[in-house]
Amino acid sequence: MGGRVVTVTSGKGGVGKTTTTANLGLALARLDKRVVVIDADIGLRNLDIVMGLENRIVYDLVDVVEGRAKVKQAMIKHKQFPDLYLIPAAQTRDKSAVSPADMVQLCNDLRKEFDFILIDSPAGIERGFRNAMAPADDILIVTNPEVSAVRDADRVIGLIEAENKGPARLILNRVKMDLVRKGDMLSADDVTDILAVKLIGIVPDDEAVVSASNSGTPVTLQDNSRSGQAFRNIARGCAARTYLSCSLMRKAGC
Amino acid sequence: MSNFLGRLFGRSKEESSAQAAKRRLQFVLVHDRINLPPDLMTAMKEEILQVISKYVQVAGESIDIALKPSEGDINLLIAEVPFAKTLSTPRGALEDNDDDDLDA
Ligand SMILES: Nc1ncnc2c1ncn2[C@@H]1O[C@H](COP(=O)(O)OP(=O)(O)O)[C@@H](O)[C@H]1O
Ligand SMILES: [Mg+2]
Numbered sequence: 001m002g003g004r005v006v007t008v009t010s011g012k013g014g015v016g017k018t019t020t021t022a023n024l025g026l027a028l029a030r031l032d033k034r035v036v037v038i039d040a041d042i043g044l045r046n047l048d049i050v051m052g053l054e055n056r057i058v059y060d061l062v063d064v065v066e067g068r069a070k071v072k073q074a075m076i077k078h079k080q081f082p083d084l085y086l087i088p089a090a091q092t093r094d095k096s097a098v099s100p101a102d103m104v105q106l107c108n109d110l111r112k113e114f115d116f117i118l119i120d121s122p123a124g125i126e127r128g129f130r131n132a133m134a135p136a137d138d139i140l141i142v143t144n145p146e147v148s149a150v151r152d153a154d155r156v157i158g159l160i161e162a163e164n165k166g167p168a169r170l171i172l173n174r175v176k177m178d179l180v181r182k183g184d185m186l187s188a189d190d191v192t193d194i195l196a197v198k199l200i201g202i203v204p205d206d207e208a209v210v211s212a213s214n215s216g217t218p219v220t221l222q223d224n225s226r227s228g229q230a231f232r233n234i235a236r237g238c239a240a241r242t243y244l245s246c247s248l249m250r251k252a253g254c
Numbered sequence: 255m256s257n258f259l260g261r262l263f264g265r266s267k268e269e270s271s272a273q274a275a276k277r278r279l280q281f282v283l284v285h286d287r288i289n290l291p292p293d294l295m296t297a298m299k300e301e302i303l304q305v306i307s308k309y310v311q312v313a314g315e316s317i318d319i320a321l322k323p324s325e326g327d328i329n330l331l332i333a334e335v336p337f338a339k340t341l342s343t344p345r346g347a348l349e350d351n352d353d354d355d356l357d358a
Contacts, residue, residue: 147275154283183270190276194283 002111003034006238007136009121009129011152015144016173019209020231021120022050023220027235029084030220033115036075038106039089040132041122042098048088052216053078062090065102071109085114096127100134107135116238124152125159133160138238139168141197145175145186154195169243170197171234174205188246200243201234203227284321284329295319299333306335313338 008021018041025037038061039047048054053076059069064087071087078084090097103119110117121132133139139160143153153170160168172188179185192199206227212219220228220235237243269277290298303317318334 147279150279151282151286154286158287180272183272186272186275190272194276194279 003114003117004137004241005107005111005117005119005135006138006140007119007121007132008140008142009132009156010123010142010149011154011156012143012149013123015123015142015149016171016203017123017142018046018050018120019213019218020140020142020171020173020203020234021118022047022218023228023231024235024238025051025084025086025116025118026078026081026218027220027232028116028118028239029078029081030232031235031239032083033239034083034113035081035116035118036085036087036110036114037118037120038087039120040098040103040128041120042089042128043091043094044122045089045091047120048076048086049216050213051078051086051218053086053088054216057088060088060090062097064106065098071106098128098131100130103131104135125156129156133163133165136165138243139165140171140200140234141168142171142173143191143195144173145180145188145191147186150186150191150194157195157197168197169200170195171201171203172199173203175202176205198243199246200237201230202246203230281320287329288321302333303335311338312336 006024008017008024010017018039021037025035028035037047037051039045040061041047042062045060048057056076059074061074063069064071064074074087075085076088078086107117107119117135119132119136122128141153141156141160143149157166157168160166170191172191175188176185180187186194188199188202204226206219206225208222208225209219209227212222212225218228218231219225220231222228233244299317299319302319303312303315306312306317312335314336317336320332320334321329
């Protein structure tokens, strides 16, 4: 059986997939899980810099898939958490260098040594998306409470269901509570009414996310940060493999 | 069309922008999900109109179709067919009276 493959994806770009993957990776590592995060957004390498590991890359995902490097050689160990590794995306090669079968193979190897394999997927419905989807046990869809992002999320949910990969789970990122209260932003309840998926995380819009990315130390490492707490809650559900719904978490006082 | 949909999805004057977003998304997503191209939608409307006018007198030349999200796994396809108020009402009489309450 072994480790679990969790793919983080979205319909629209820029909604927070990379931020979510980095934070979940760190939060799971803090729960003493053995974690590897894979940047599958080939051509748009990002996860390394958000996690502060950009200076240590030698080999990347495409090098592994094409046999130029062993998986171990491409895995970058996190400075602070020795059981957390990153496999970076290739920066230059085109996306067709990796196939869905390659990803399944790679993840099956990694399952033996890790509890969680998190995949940062490209947005939308192109080839890279299929690569990230192919090995997934769990699929987390990130969206923002905005009409375009919610619409695109619905499209991706439909695709996932059509490929019998579901049920997809939803993370609502960048919620601005002051706007929700004024009636100028979709609430979490609105979004769950609209999309037929379980909401497993609500992450506030938080300036600390940006400064944390600036310094390469994801926000979940700050104990007093609200967005960091939101990511830690999601990670607990992920670690328990139950993915508590947000309404339950609220009842439990999280 | 907009009138019909406005009633169907409960648009009100005091609607907040979030409510508008929700209403518009729920409308557009059922259409996205059914994935029926505009030409097929037009063909379907024409056929429905033909069938209904075989039995009753219809006012006007077109009908409005909306897909409404519903409880559980189903969506409702709702058609608004303009009807003569009484069977003896001449066809033209209702044409500019499109504000009739659907529920009346
Ligand atoms: N909860 C948040 N609060 C504030 N800014 C955020 C939040 N989540 C993401 N961002 C910012 O949004 C931008 C896009 O996020 P990113 O994770 O790169 O999205 P994606 O990987 O989906 O393209 C980044 O600048 C990131 O710092
Ligand atoms: Mg990204």
